[in-house]
Amino acid sequence: MxxxxxxxxxxxxxxxxxxxxxxxxxxxxxxxxxxxxxxxxxxxxxxxxxxxxxxxxxxxxxxxxxxxxxxxxxxxxxxxxxxxxxxxxxxxxxxxxxxxxxxxxxxxxxxxxxxxxxxxxxxxxxxxxxxxxxxxxxxxxxxxxxxxxxxxxxxxxxxNAETLSVVLGIFMAAGVLISMLLAEDQGWWKSMFSSLGTTQAGMGSFWTFNLTLVISGLVLAAFAEFLTRDLVRLSQTYRCRPSLERYKLARMVRPRPRIVRWCLLLVAVAIIGIGMVPYNLSIEGHSAFVQLASISMIILLLGTVVLLPGYPAVFHLLSYTAVGAIWVAFLLWTEWSYYNLTGFELSVVAILFSWISVFIRTTSAMTQDRLAPRTTHSPSEVAKKTKSS
Structure with missing residues (x-):
């Protein structure tokens, strides 16, 4: 650390x-x-x-x-x-x-x-x-x-981290939308989302989709550096809640910026790999990068309580809700056949980007408040001390 x-x-x-x-x-x-x-x-x-x-x-x-x-x-x-x-x-x-x-x-x-x-x-x-x-x-x-x-x-x-996350989201959405419009195969959505990155979809869609993913991966890696800086600032001012200080395990739980950074970097590497290895070139390689991104994000979502202590309880609740939503989206695809693989992929992307947006805004708000004076005493105790002095 x-x-x-x-x-x-x-x-x-x-x-x-x-x-x-x-x-x-x-x-x-x-x-x-x-x-x-x-x-x-x-x-x-x-x-x-x-x-x-x-x-x-x-x-x-x-x-x-x-x-x-x-x-x-x-x-x-x-x-x-x-x-x-x-x-x-x-x-x-x-x-x-x-x-x-x-x-x-x-x-x-x-x-x-x-x-x-x-x-x-x-x-x-x-x-x-x-x-x-x-x-x-x-x-x-x-x-x-x-x-x-x-x-x-x-x-x-x-x-900064907040503006860079906005740039990343807009760029990815615009790049994917343009690749959809450029796709020569109008029925690309009937197979899978990654079919936009194949030559069968047309050269315009092929280059737009894959370059969007590669550049987005690099931007995500840059974003991880800015976010880590903010998380380190928060970790330096982190204080365990007074009610938990008597528990040794609670005192050992501290923010882990390095693990968060590595999770985001693995996702960035996976996105770059997905763009550089279309699934028609190597199904195994493409699937491996997809699984790497999925596992890294699931670890980050499930580990927020340990990796990001001090964050609001509603944020941790939202993280577990996102995991549950991904599981429901998976069931809608496999068990209930509500939509095809493309629908499942779009649902997962929407869930993850919504969570990342909340993560960034919460981190930004906590970073801005870090300079505000804080006390571990209740307002009544502070008032008593003020009167006694």
Whole structure:
């Protein structure tokens, strides 16, 4: 436990990078990337009238330049600002810093590509047959590139466990939804959820689904680092309830951030493995990664009382309720044939992400309250002591 505490010391955010610094650098990044996008647009669209969506269209070029600017801005923000605001990042091993940076950079790159392609596709449907000239097309690329750089730098510089969990949930939902829309096999849902990641579903669905899982796994690994930092802060201020202090076993139960982190990392590795090994490539390998994710999450859910003492009783009740809900979902699939395997997988994903959302919000609330003065005495005892003094 000392090893974990030494990596996540209880420190106040550094003042070397202020909110104004982030805003100023984000504006500079947006301006520089806008000019770069404008130049690229003039070069690519020279002598043509590009459409809003399609091959060598405004949307396609914007997606490429926006992805580059988003990735570059995110990497710059992590290197120069986030690590300064969160000094504990510098204390973890280099390979873990690389994983965190890679997850943050890739999620901004992938999100930028998906958002820009969807937006320009919708605009093309709204303005059917519209073609822009070189100037208008280049300006559109410049605007998209600048906005991508600005938002990516802002988001990365201010990231924390709570916001990162929101990013992860939205990114996974958007990626899976797009892969569903791109699936050439309209009956994919009749077999299993993972069929979206096979070539039979179409190359668009194949790449979107599997890349979403791989990037989501990296983001989850980065999220585990931020969450562990918050859990270590809570463990440093943890106090056994006075009514339980007389029991030796109760005094031995303390928060275990390292075990929670390892459970989340195993889930992250499993998600990456599911994306890299589609079930039509290796059924055994794909199933092994699915089982690894399931076992890790079940251990985390069943062990909250031991791993996370001090959390509200209703949170532990919710954890066991989630396990029960997963079991009922399993019975609905196997025993009662209420839905097929796809329905069961969607139910489990919804249950687990709902629990993770509650877990993050509860941890965030407890972390924010950690600086509030606390006492082990009842209000009446405090009043008596105040009168006697």
């Amino acid at each position: 000392y090893y974990v505490h030494s990596q996540y010391p209880d420190v106040i955010l550094s003042k070397r990078v202020t909110e104004l610094d982030i805003e100023r650098r984000a504006l500079w990044a947006g301006l520089f990337c806008s000019l770069s996008g404008l130049i690229v647009g003039f070069i690519v669209f020279a002598g043509t009238r590009p459409a809003l969506f399609g091959s060598l269209s405004v949307g396609a070029v914007s997606a490429v330049t926006g992805a580059v600017s988003a990735g570059t801005s995110s990497a710059y923000a992590f290197r120069t600002m986030l690590r300064a605001r969160e000094p504990w990042l510098k204390r973890i091993p280099k390979w873990r810093q690389v994983v965190v940076a890679l997850g943050l950079v890739l999620v901004h790159v992938a999100s930028t590509v998906m958002i820009l392609l969807v937006v320009f596709h919708l605009f093309q449907q709204a303005f059917y047959g519209l073609h822009l000239d070189v100037l208008a097309g280049s300006l559109a690329v410049a605007a998209a590139t600048g906005i991508a750089a600005y938002l990516s730098l802002e988001a990365t510089a201010r990231i």
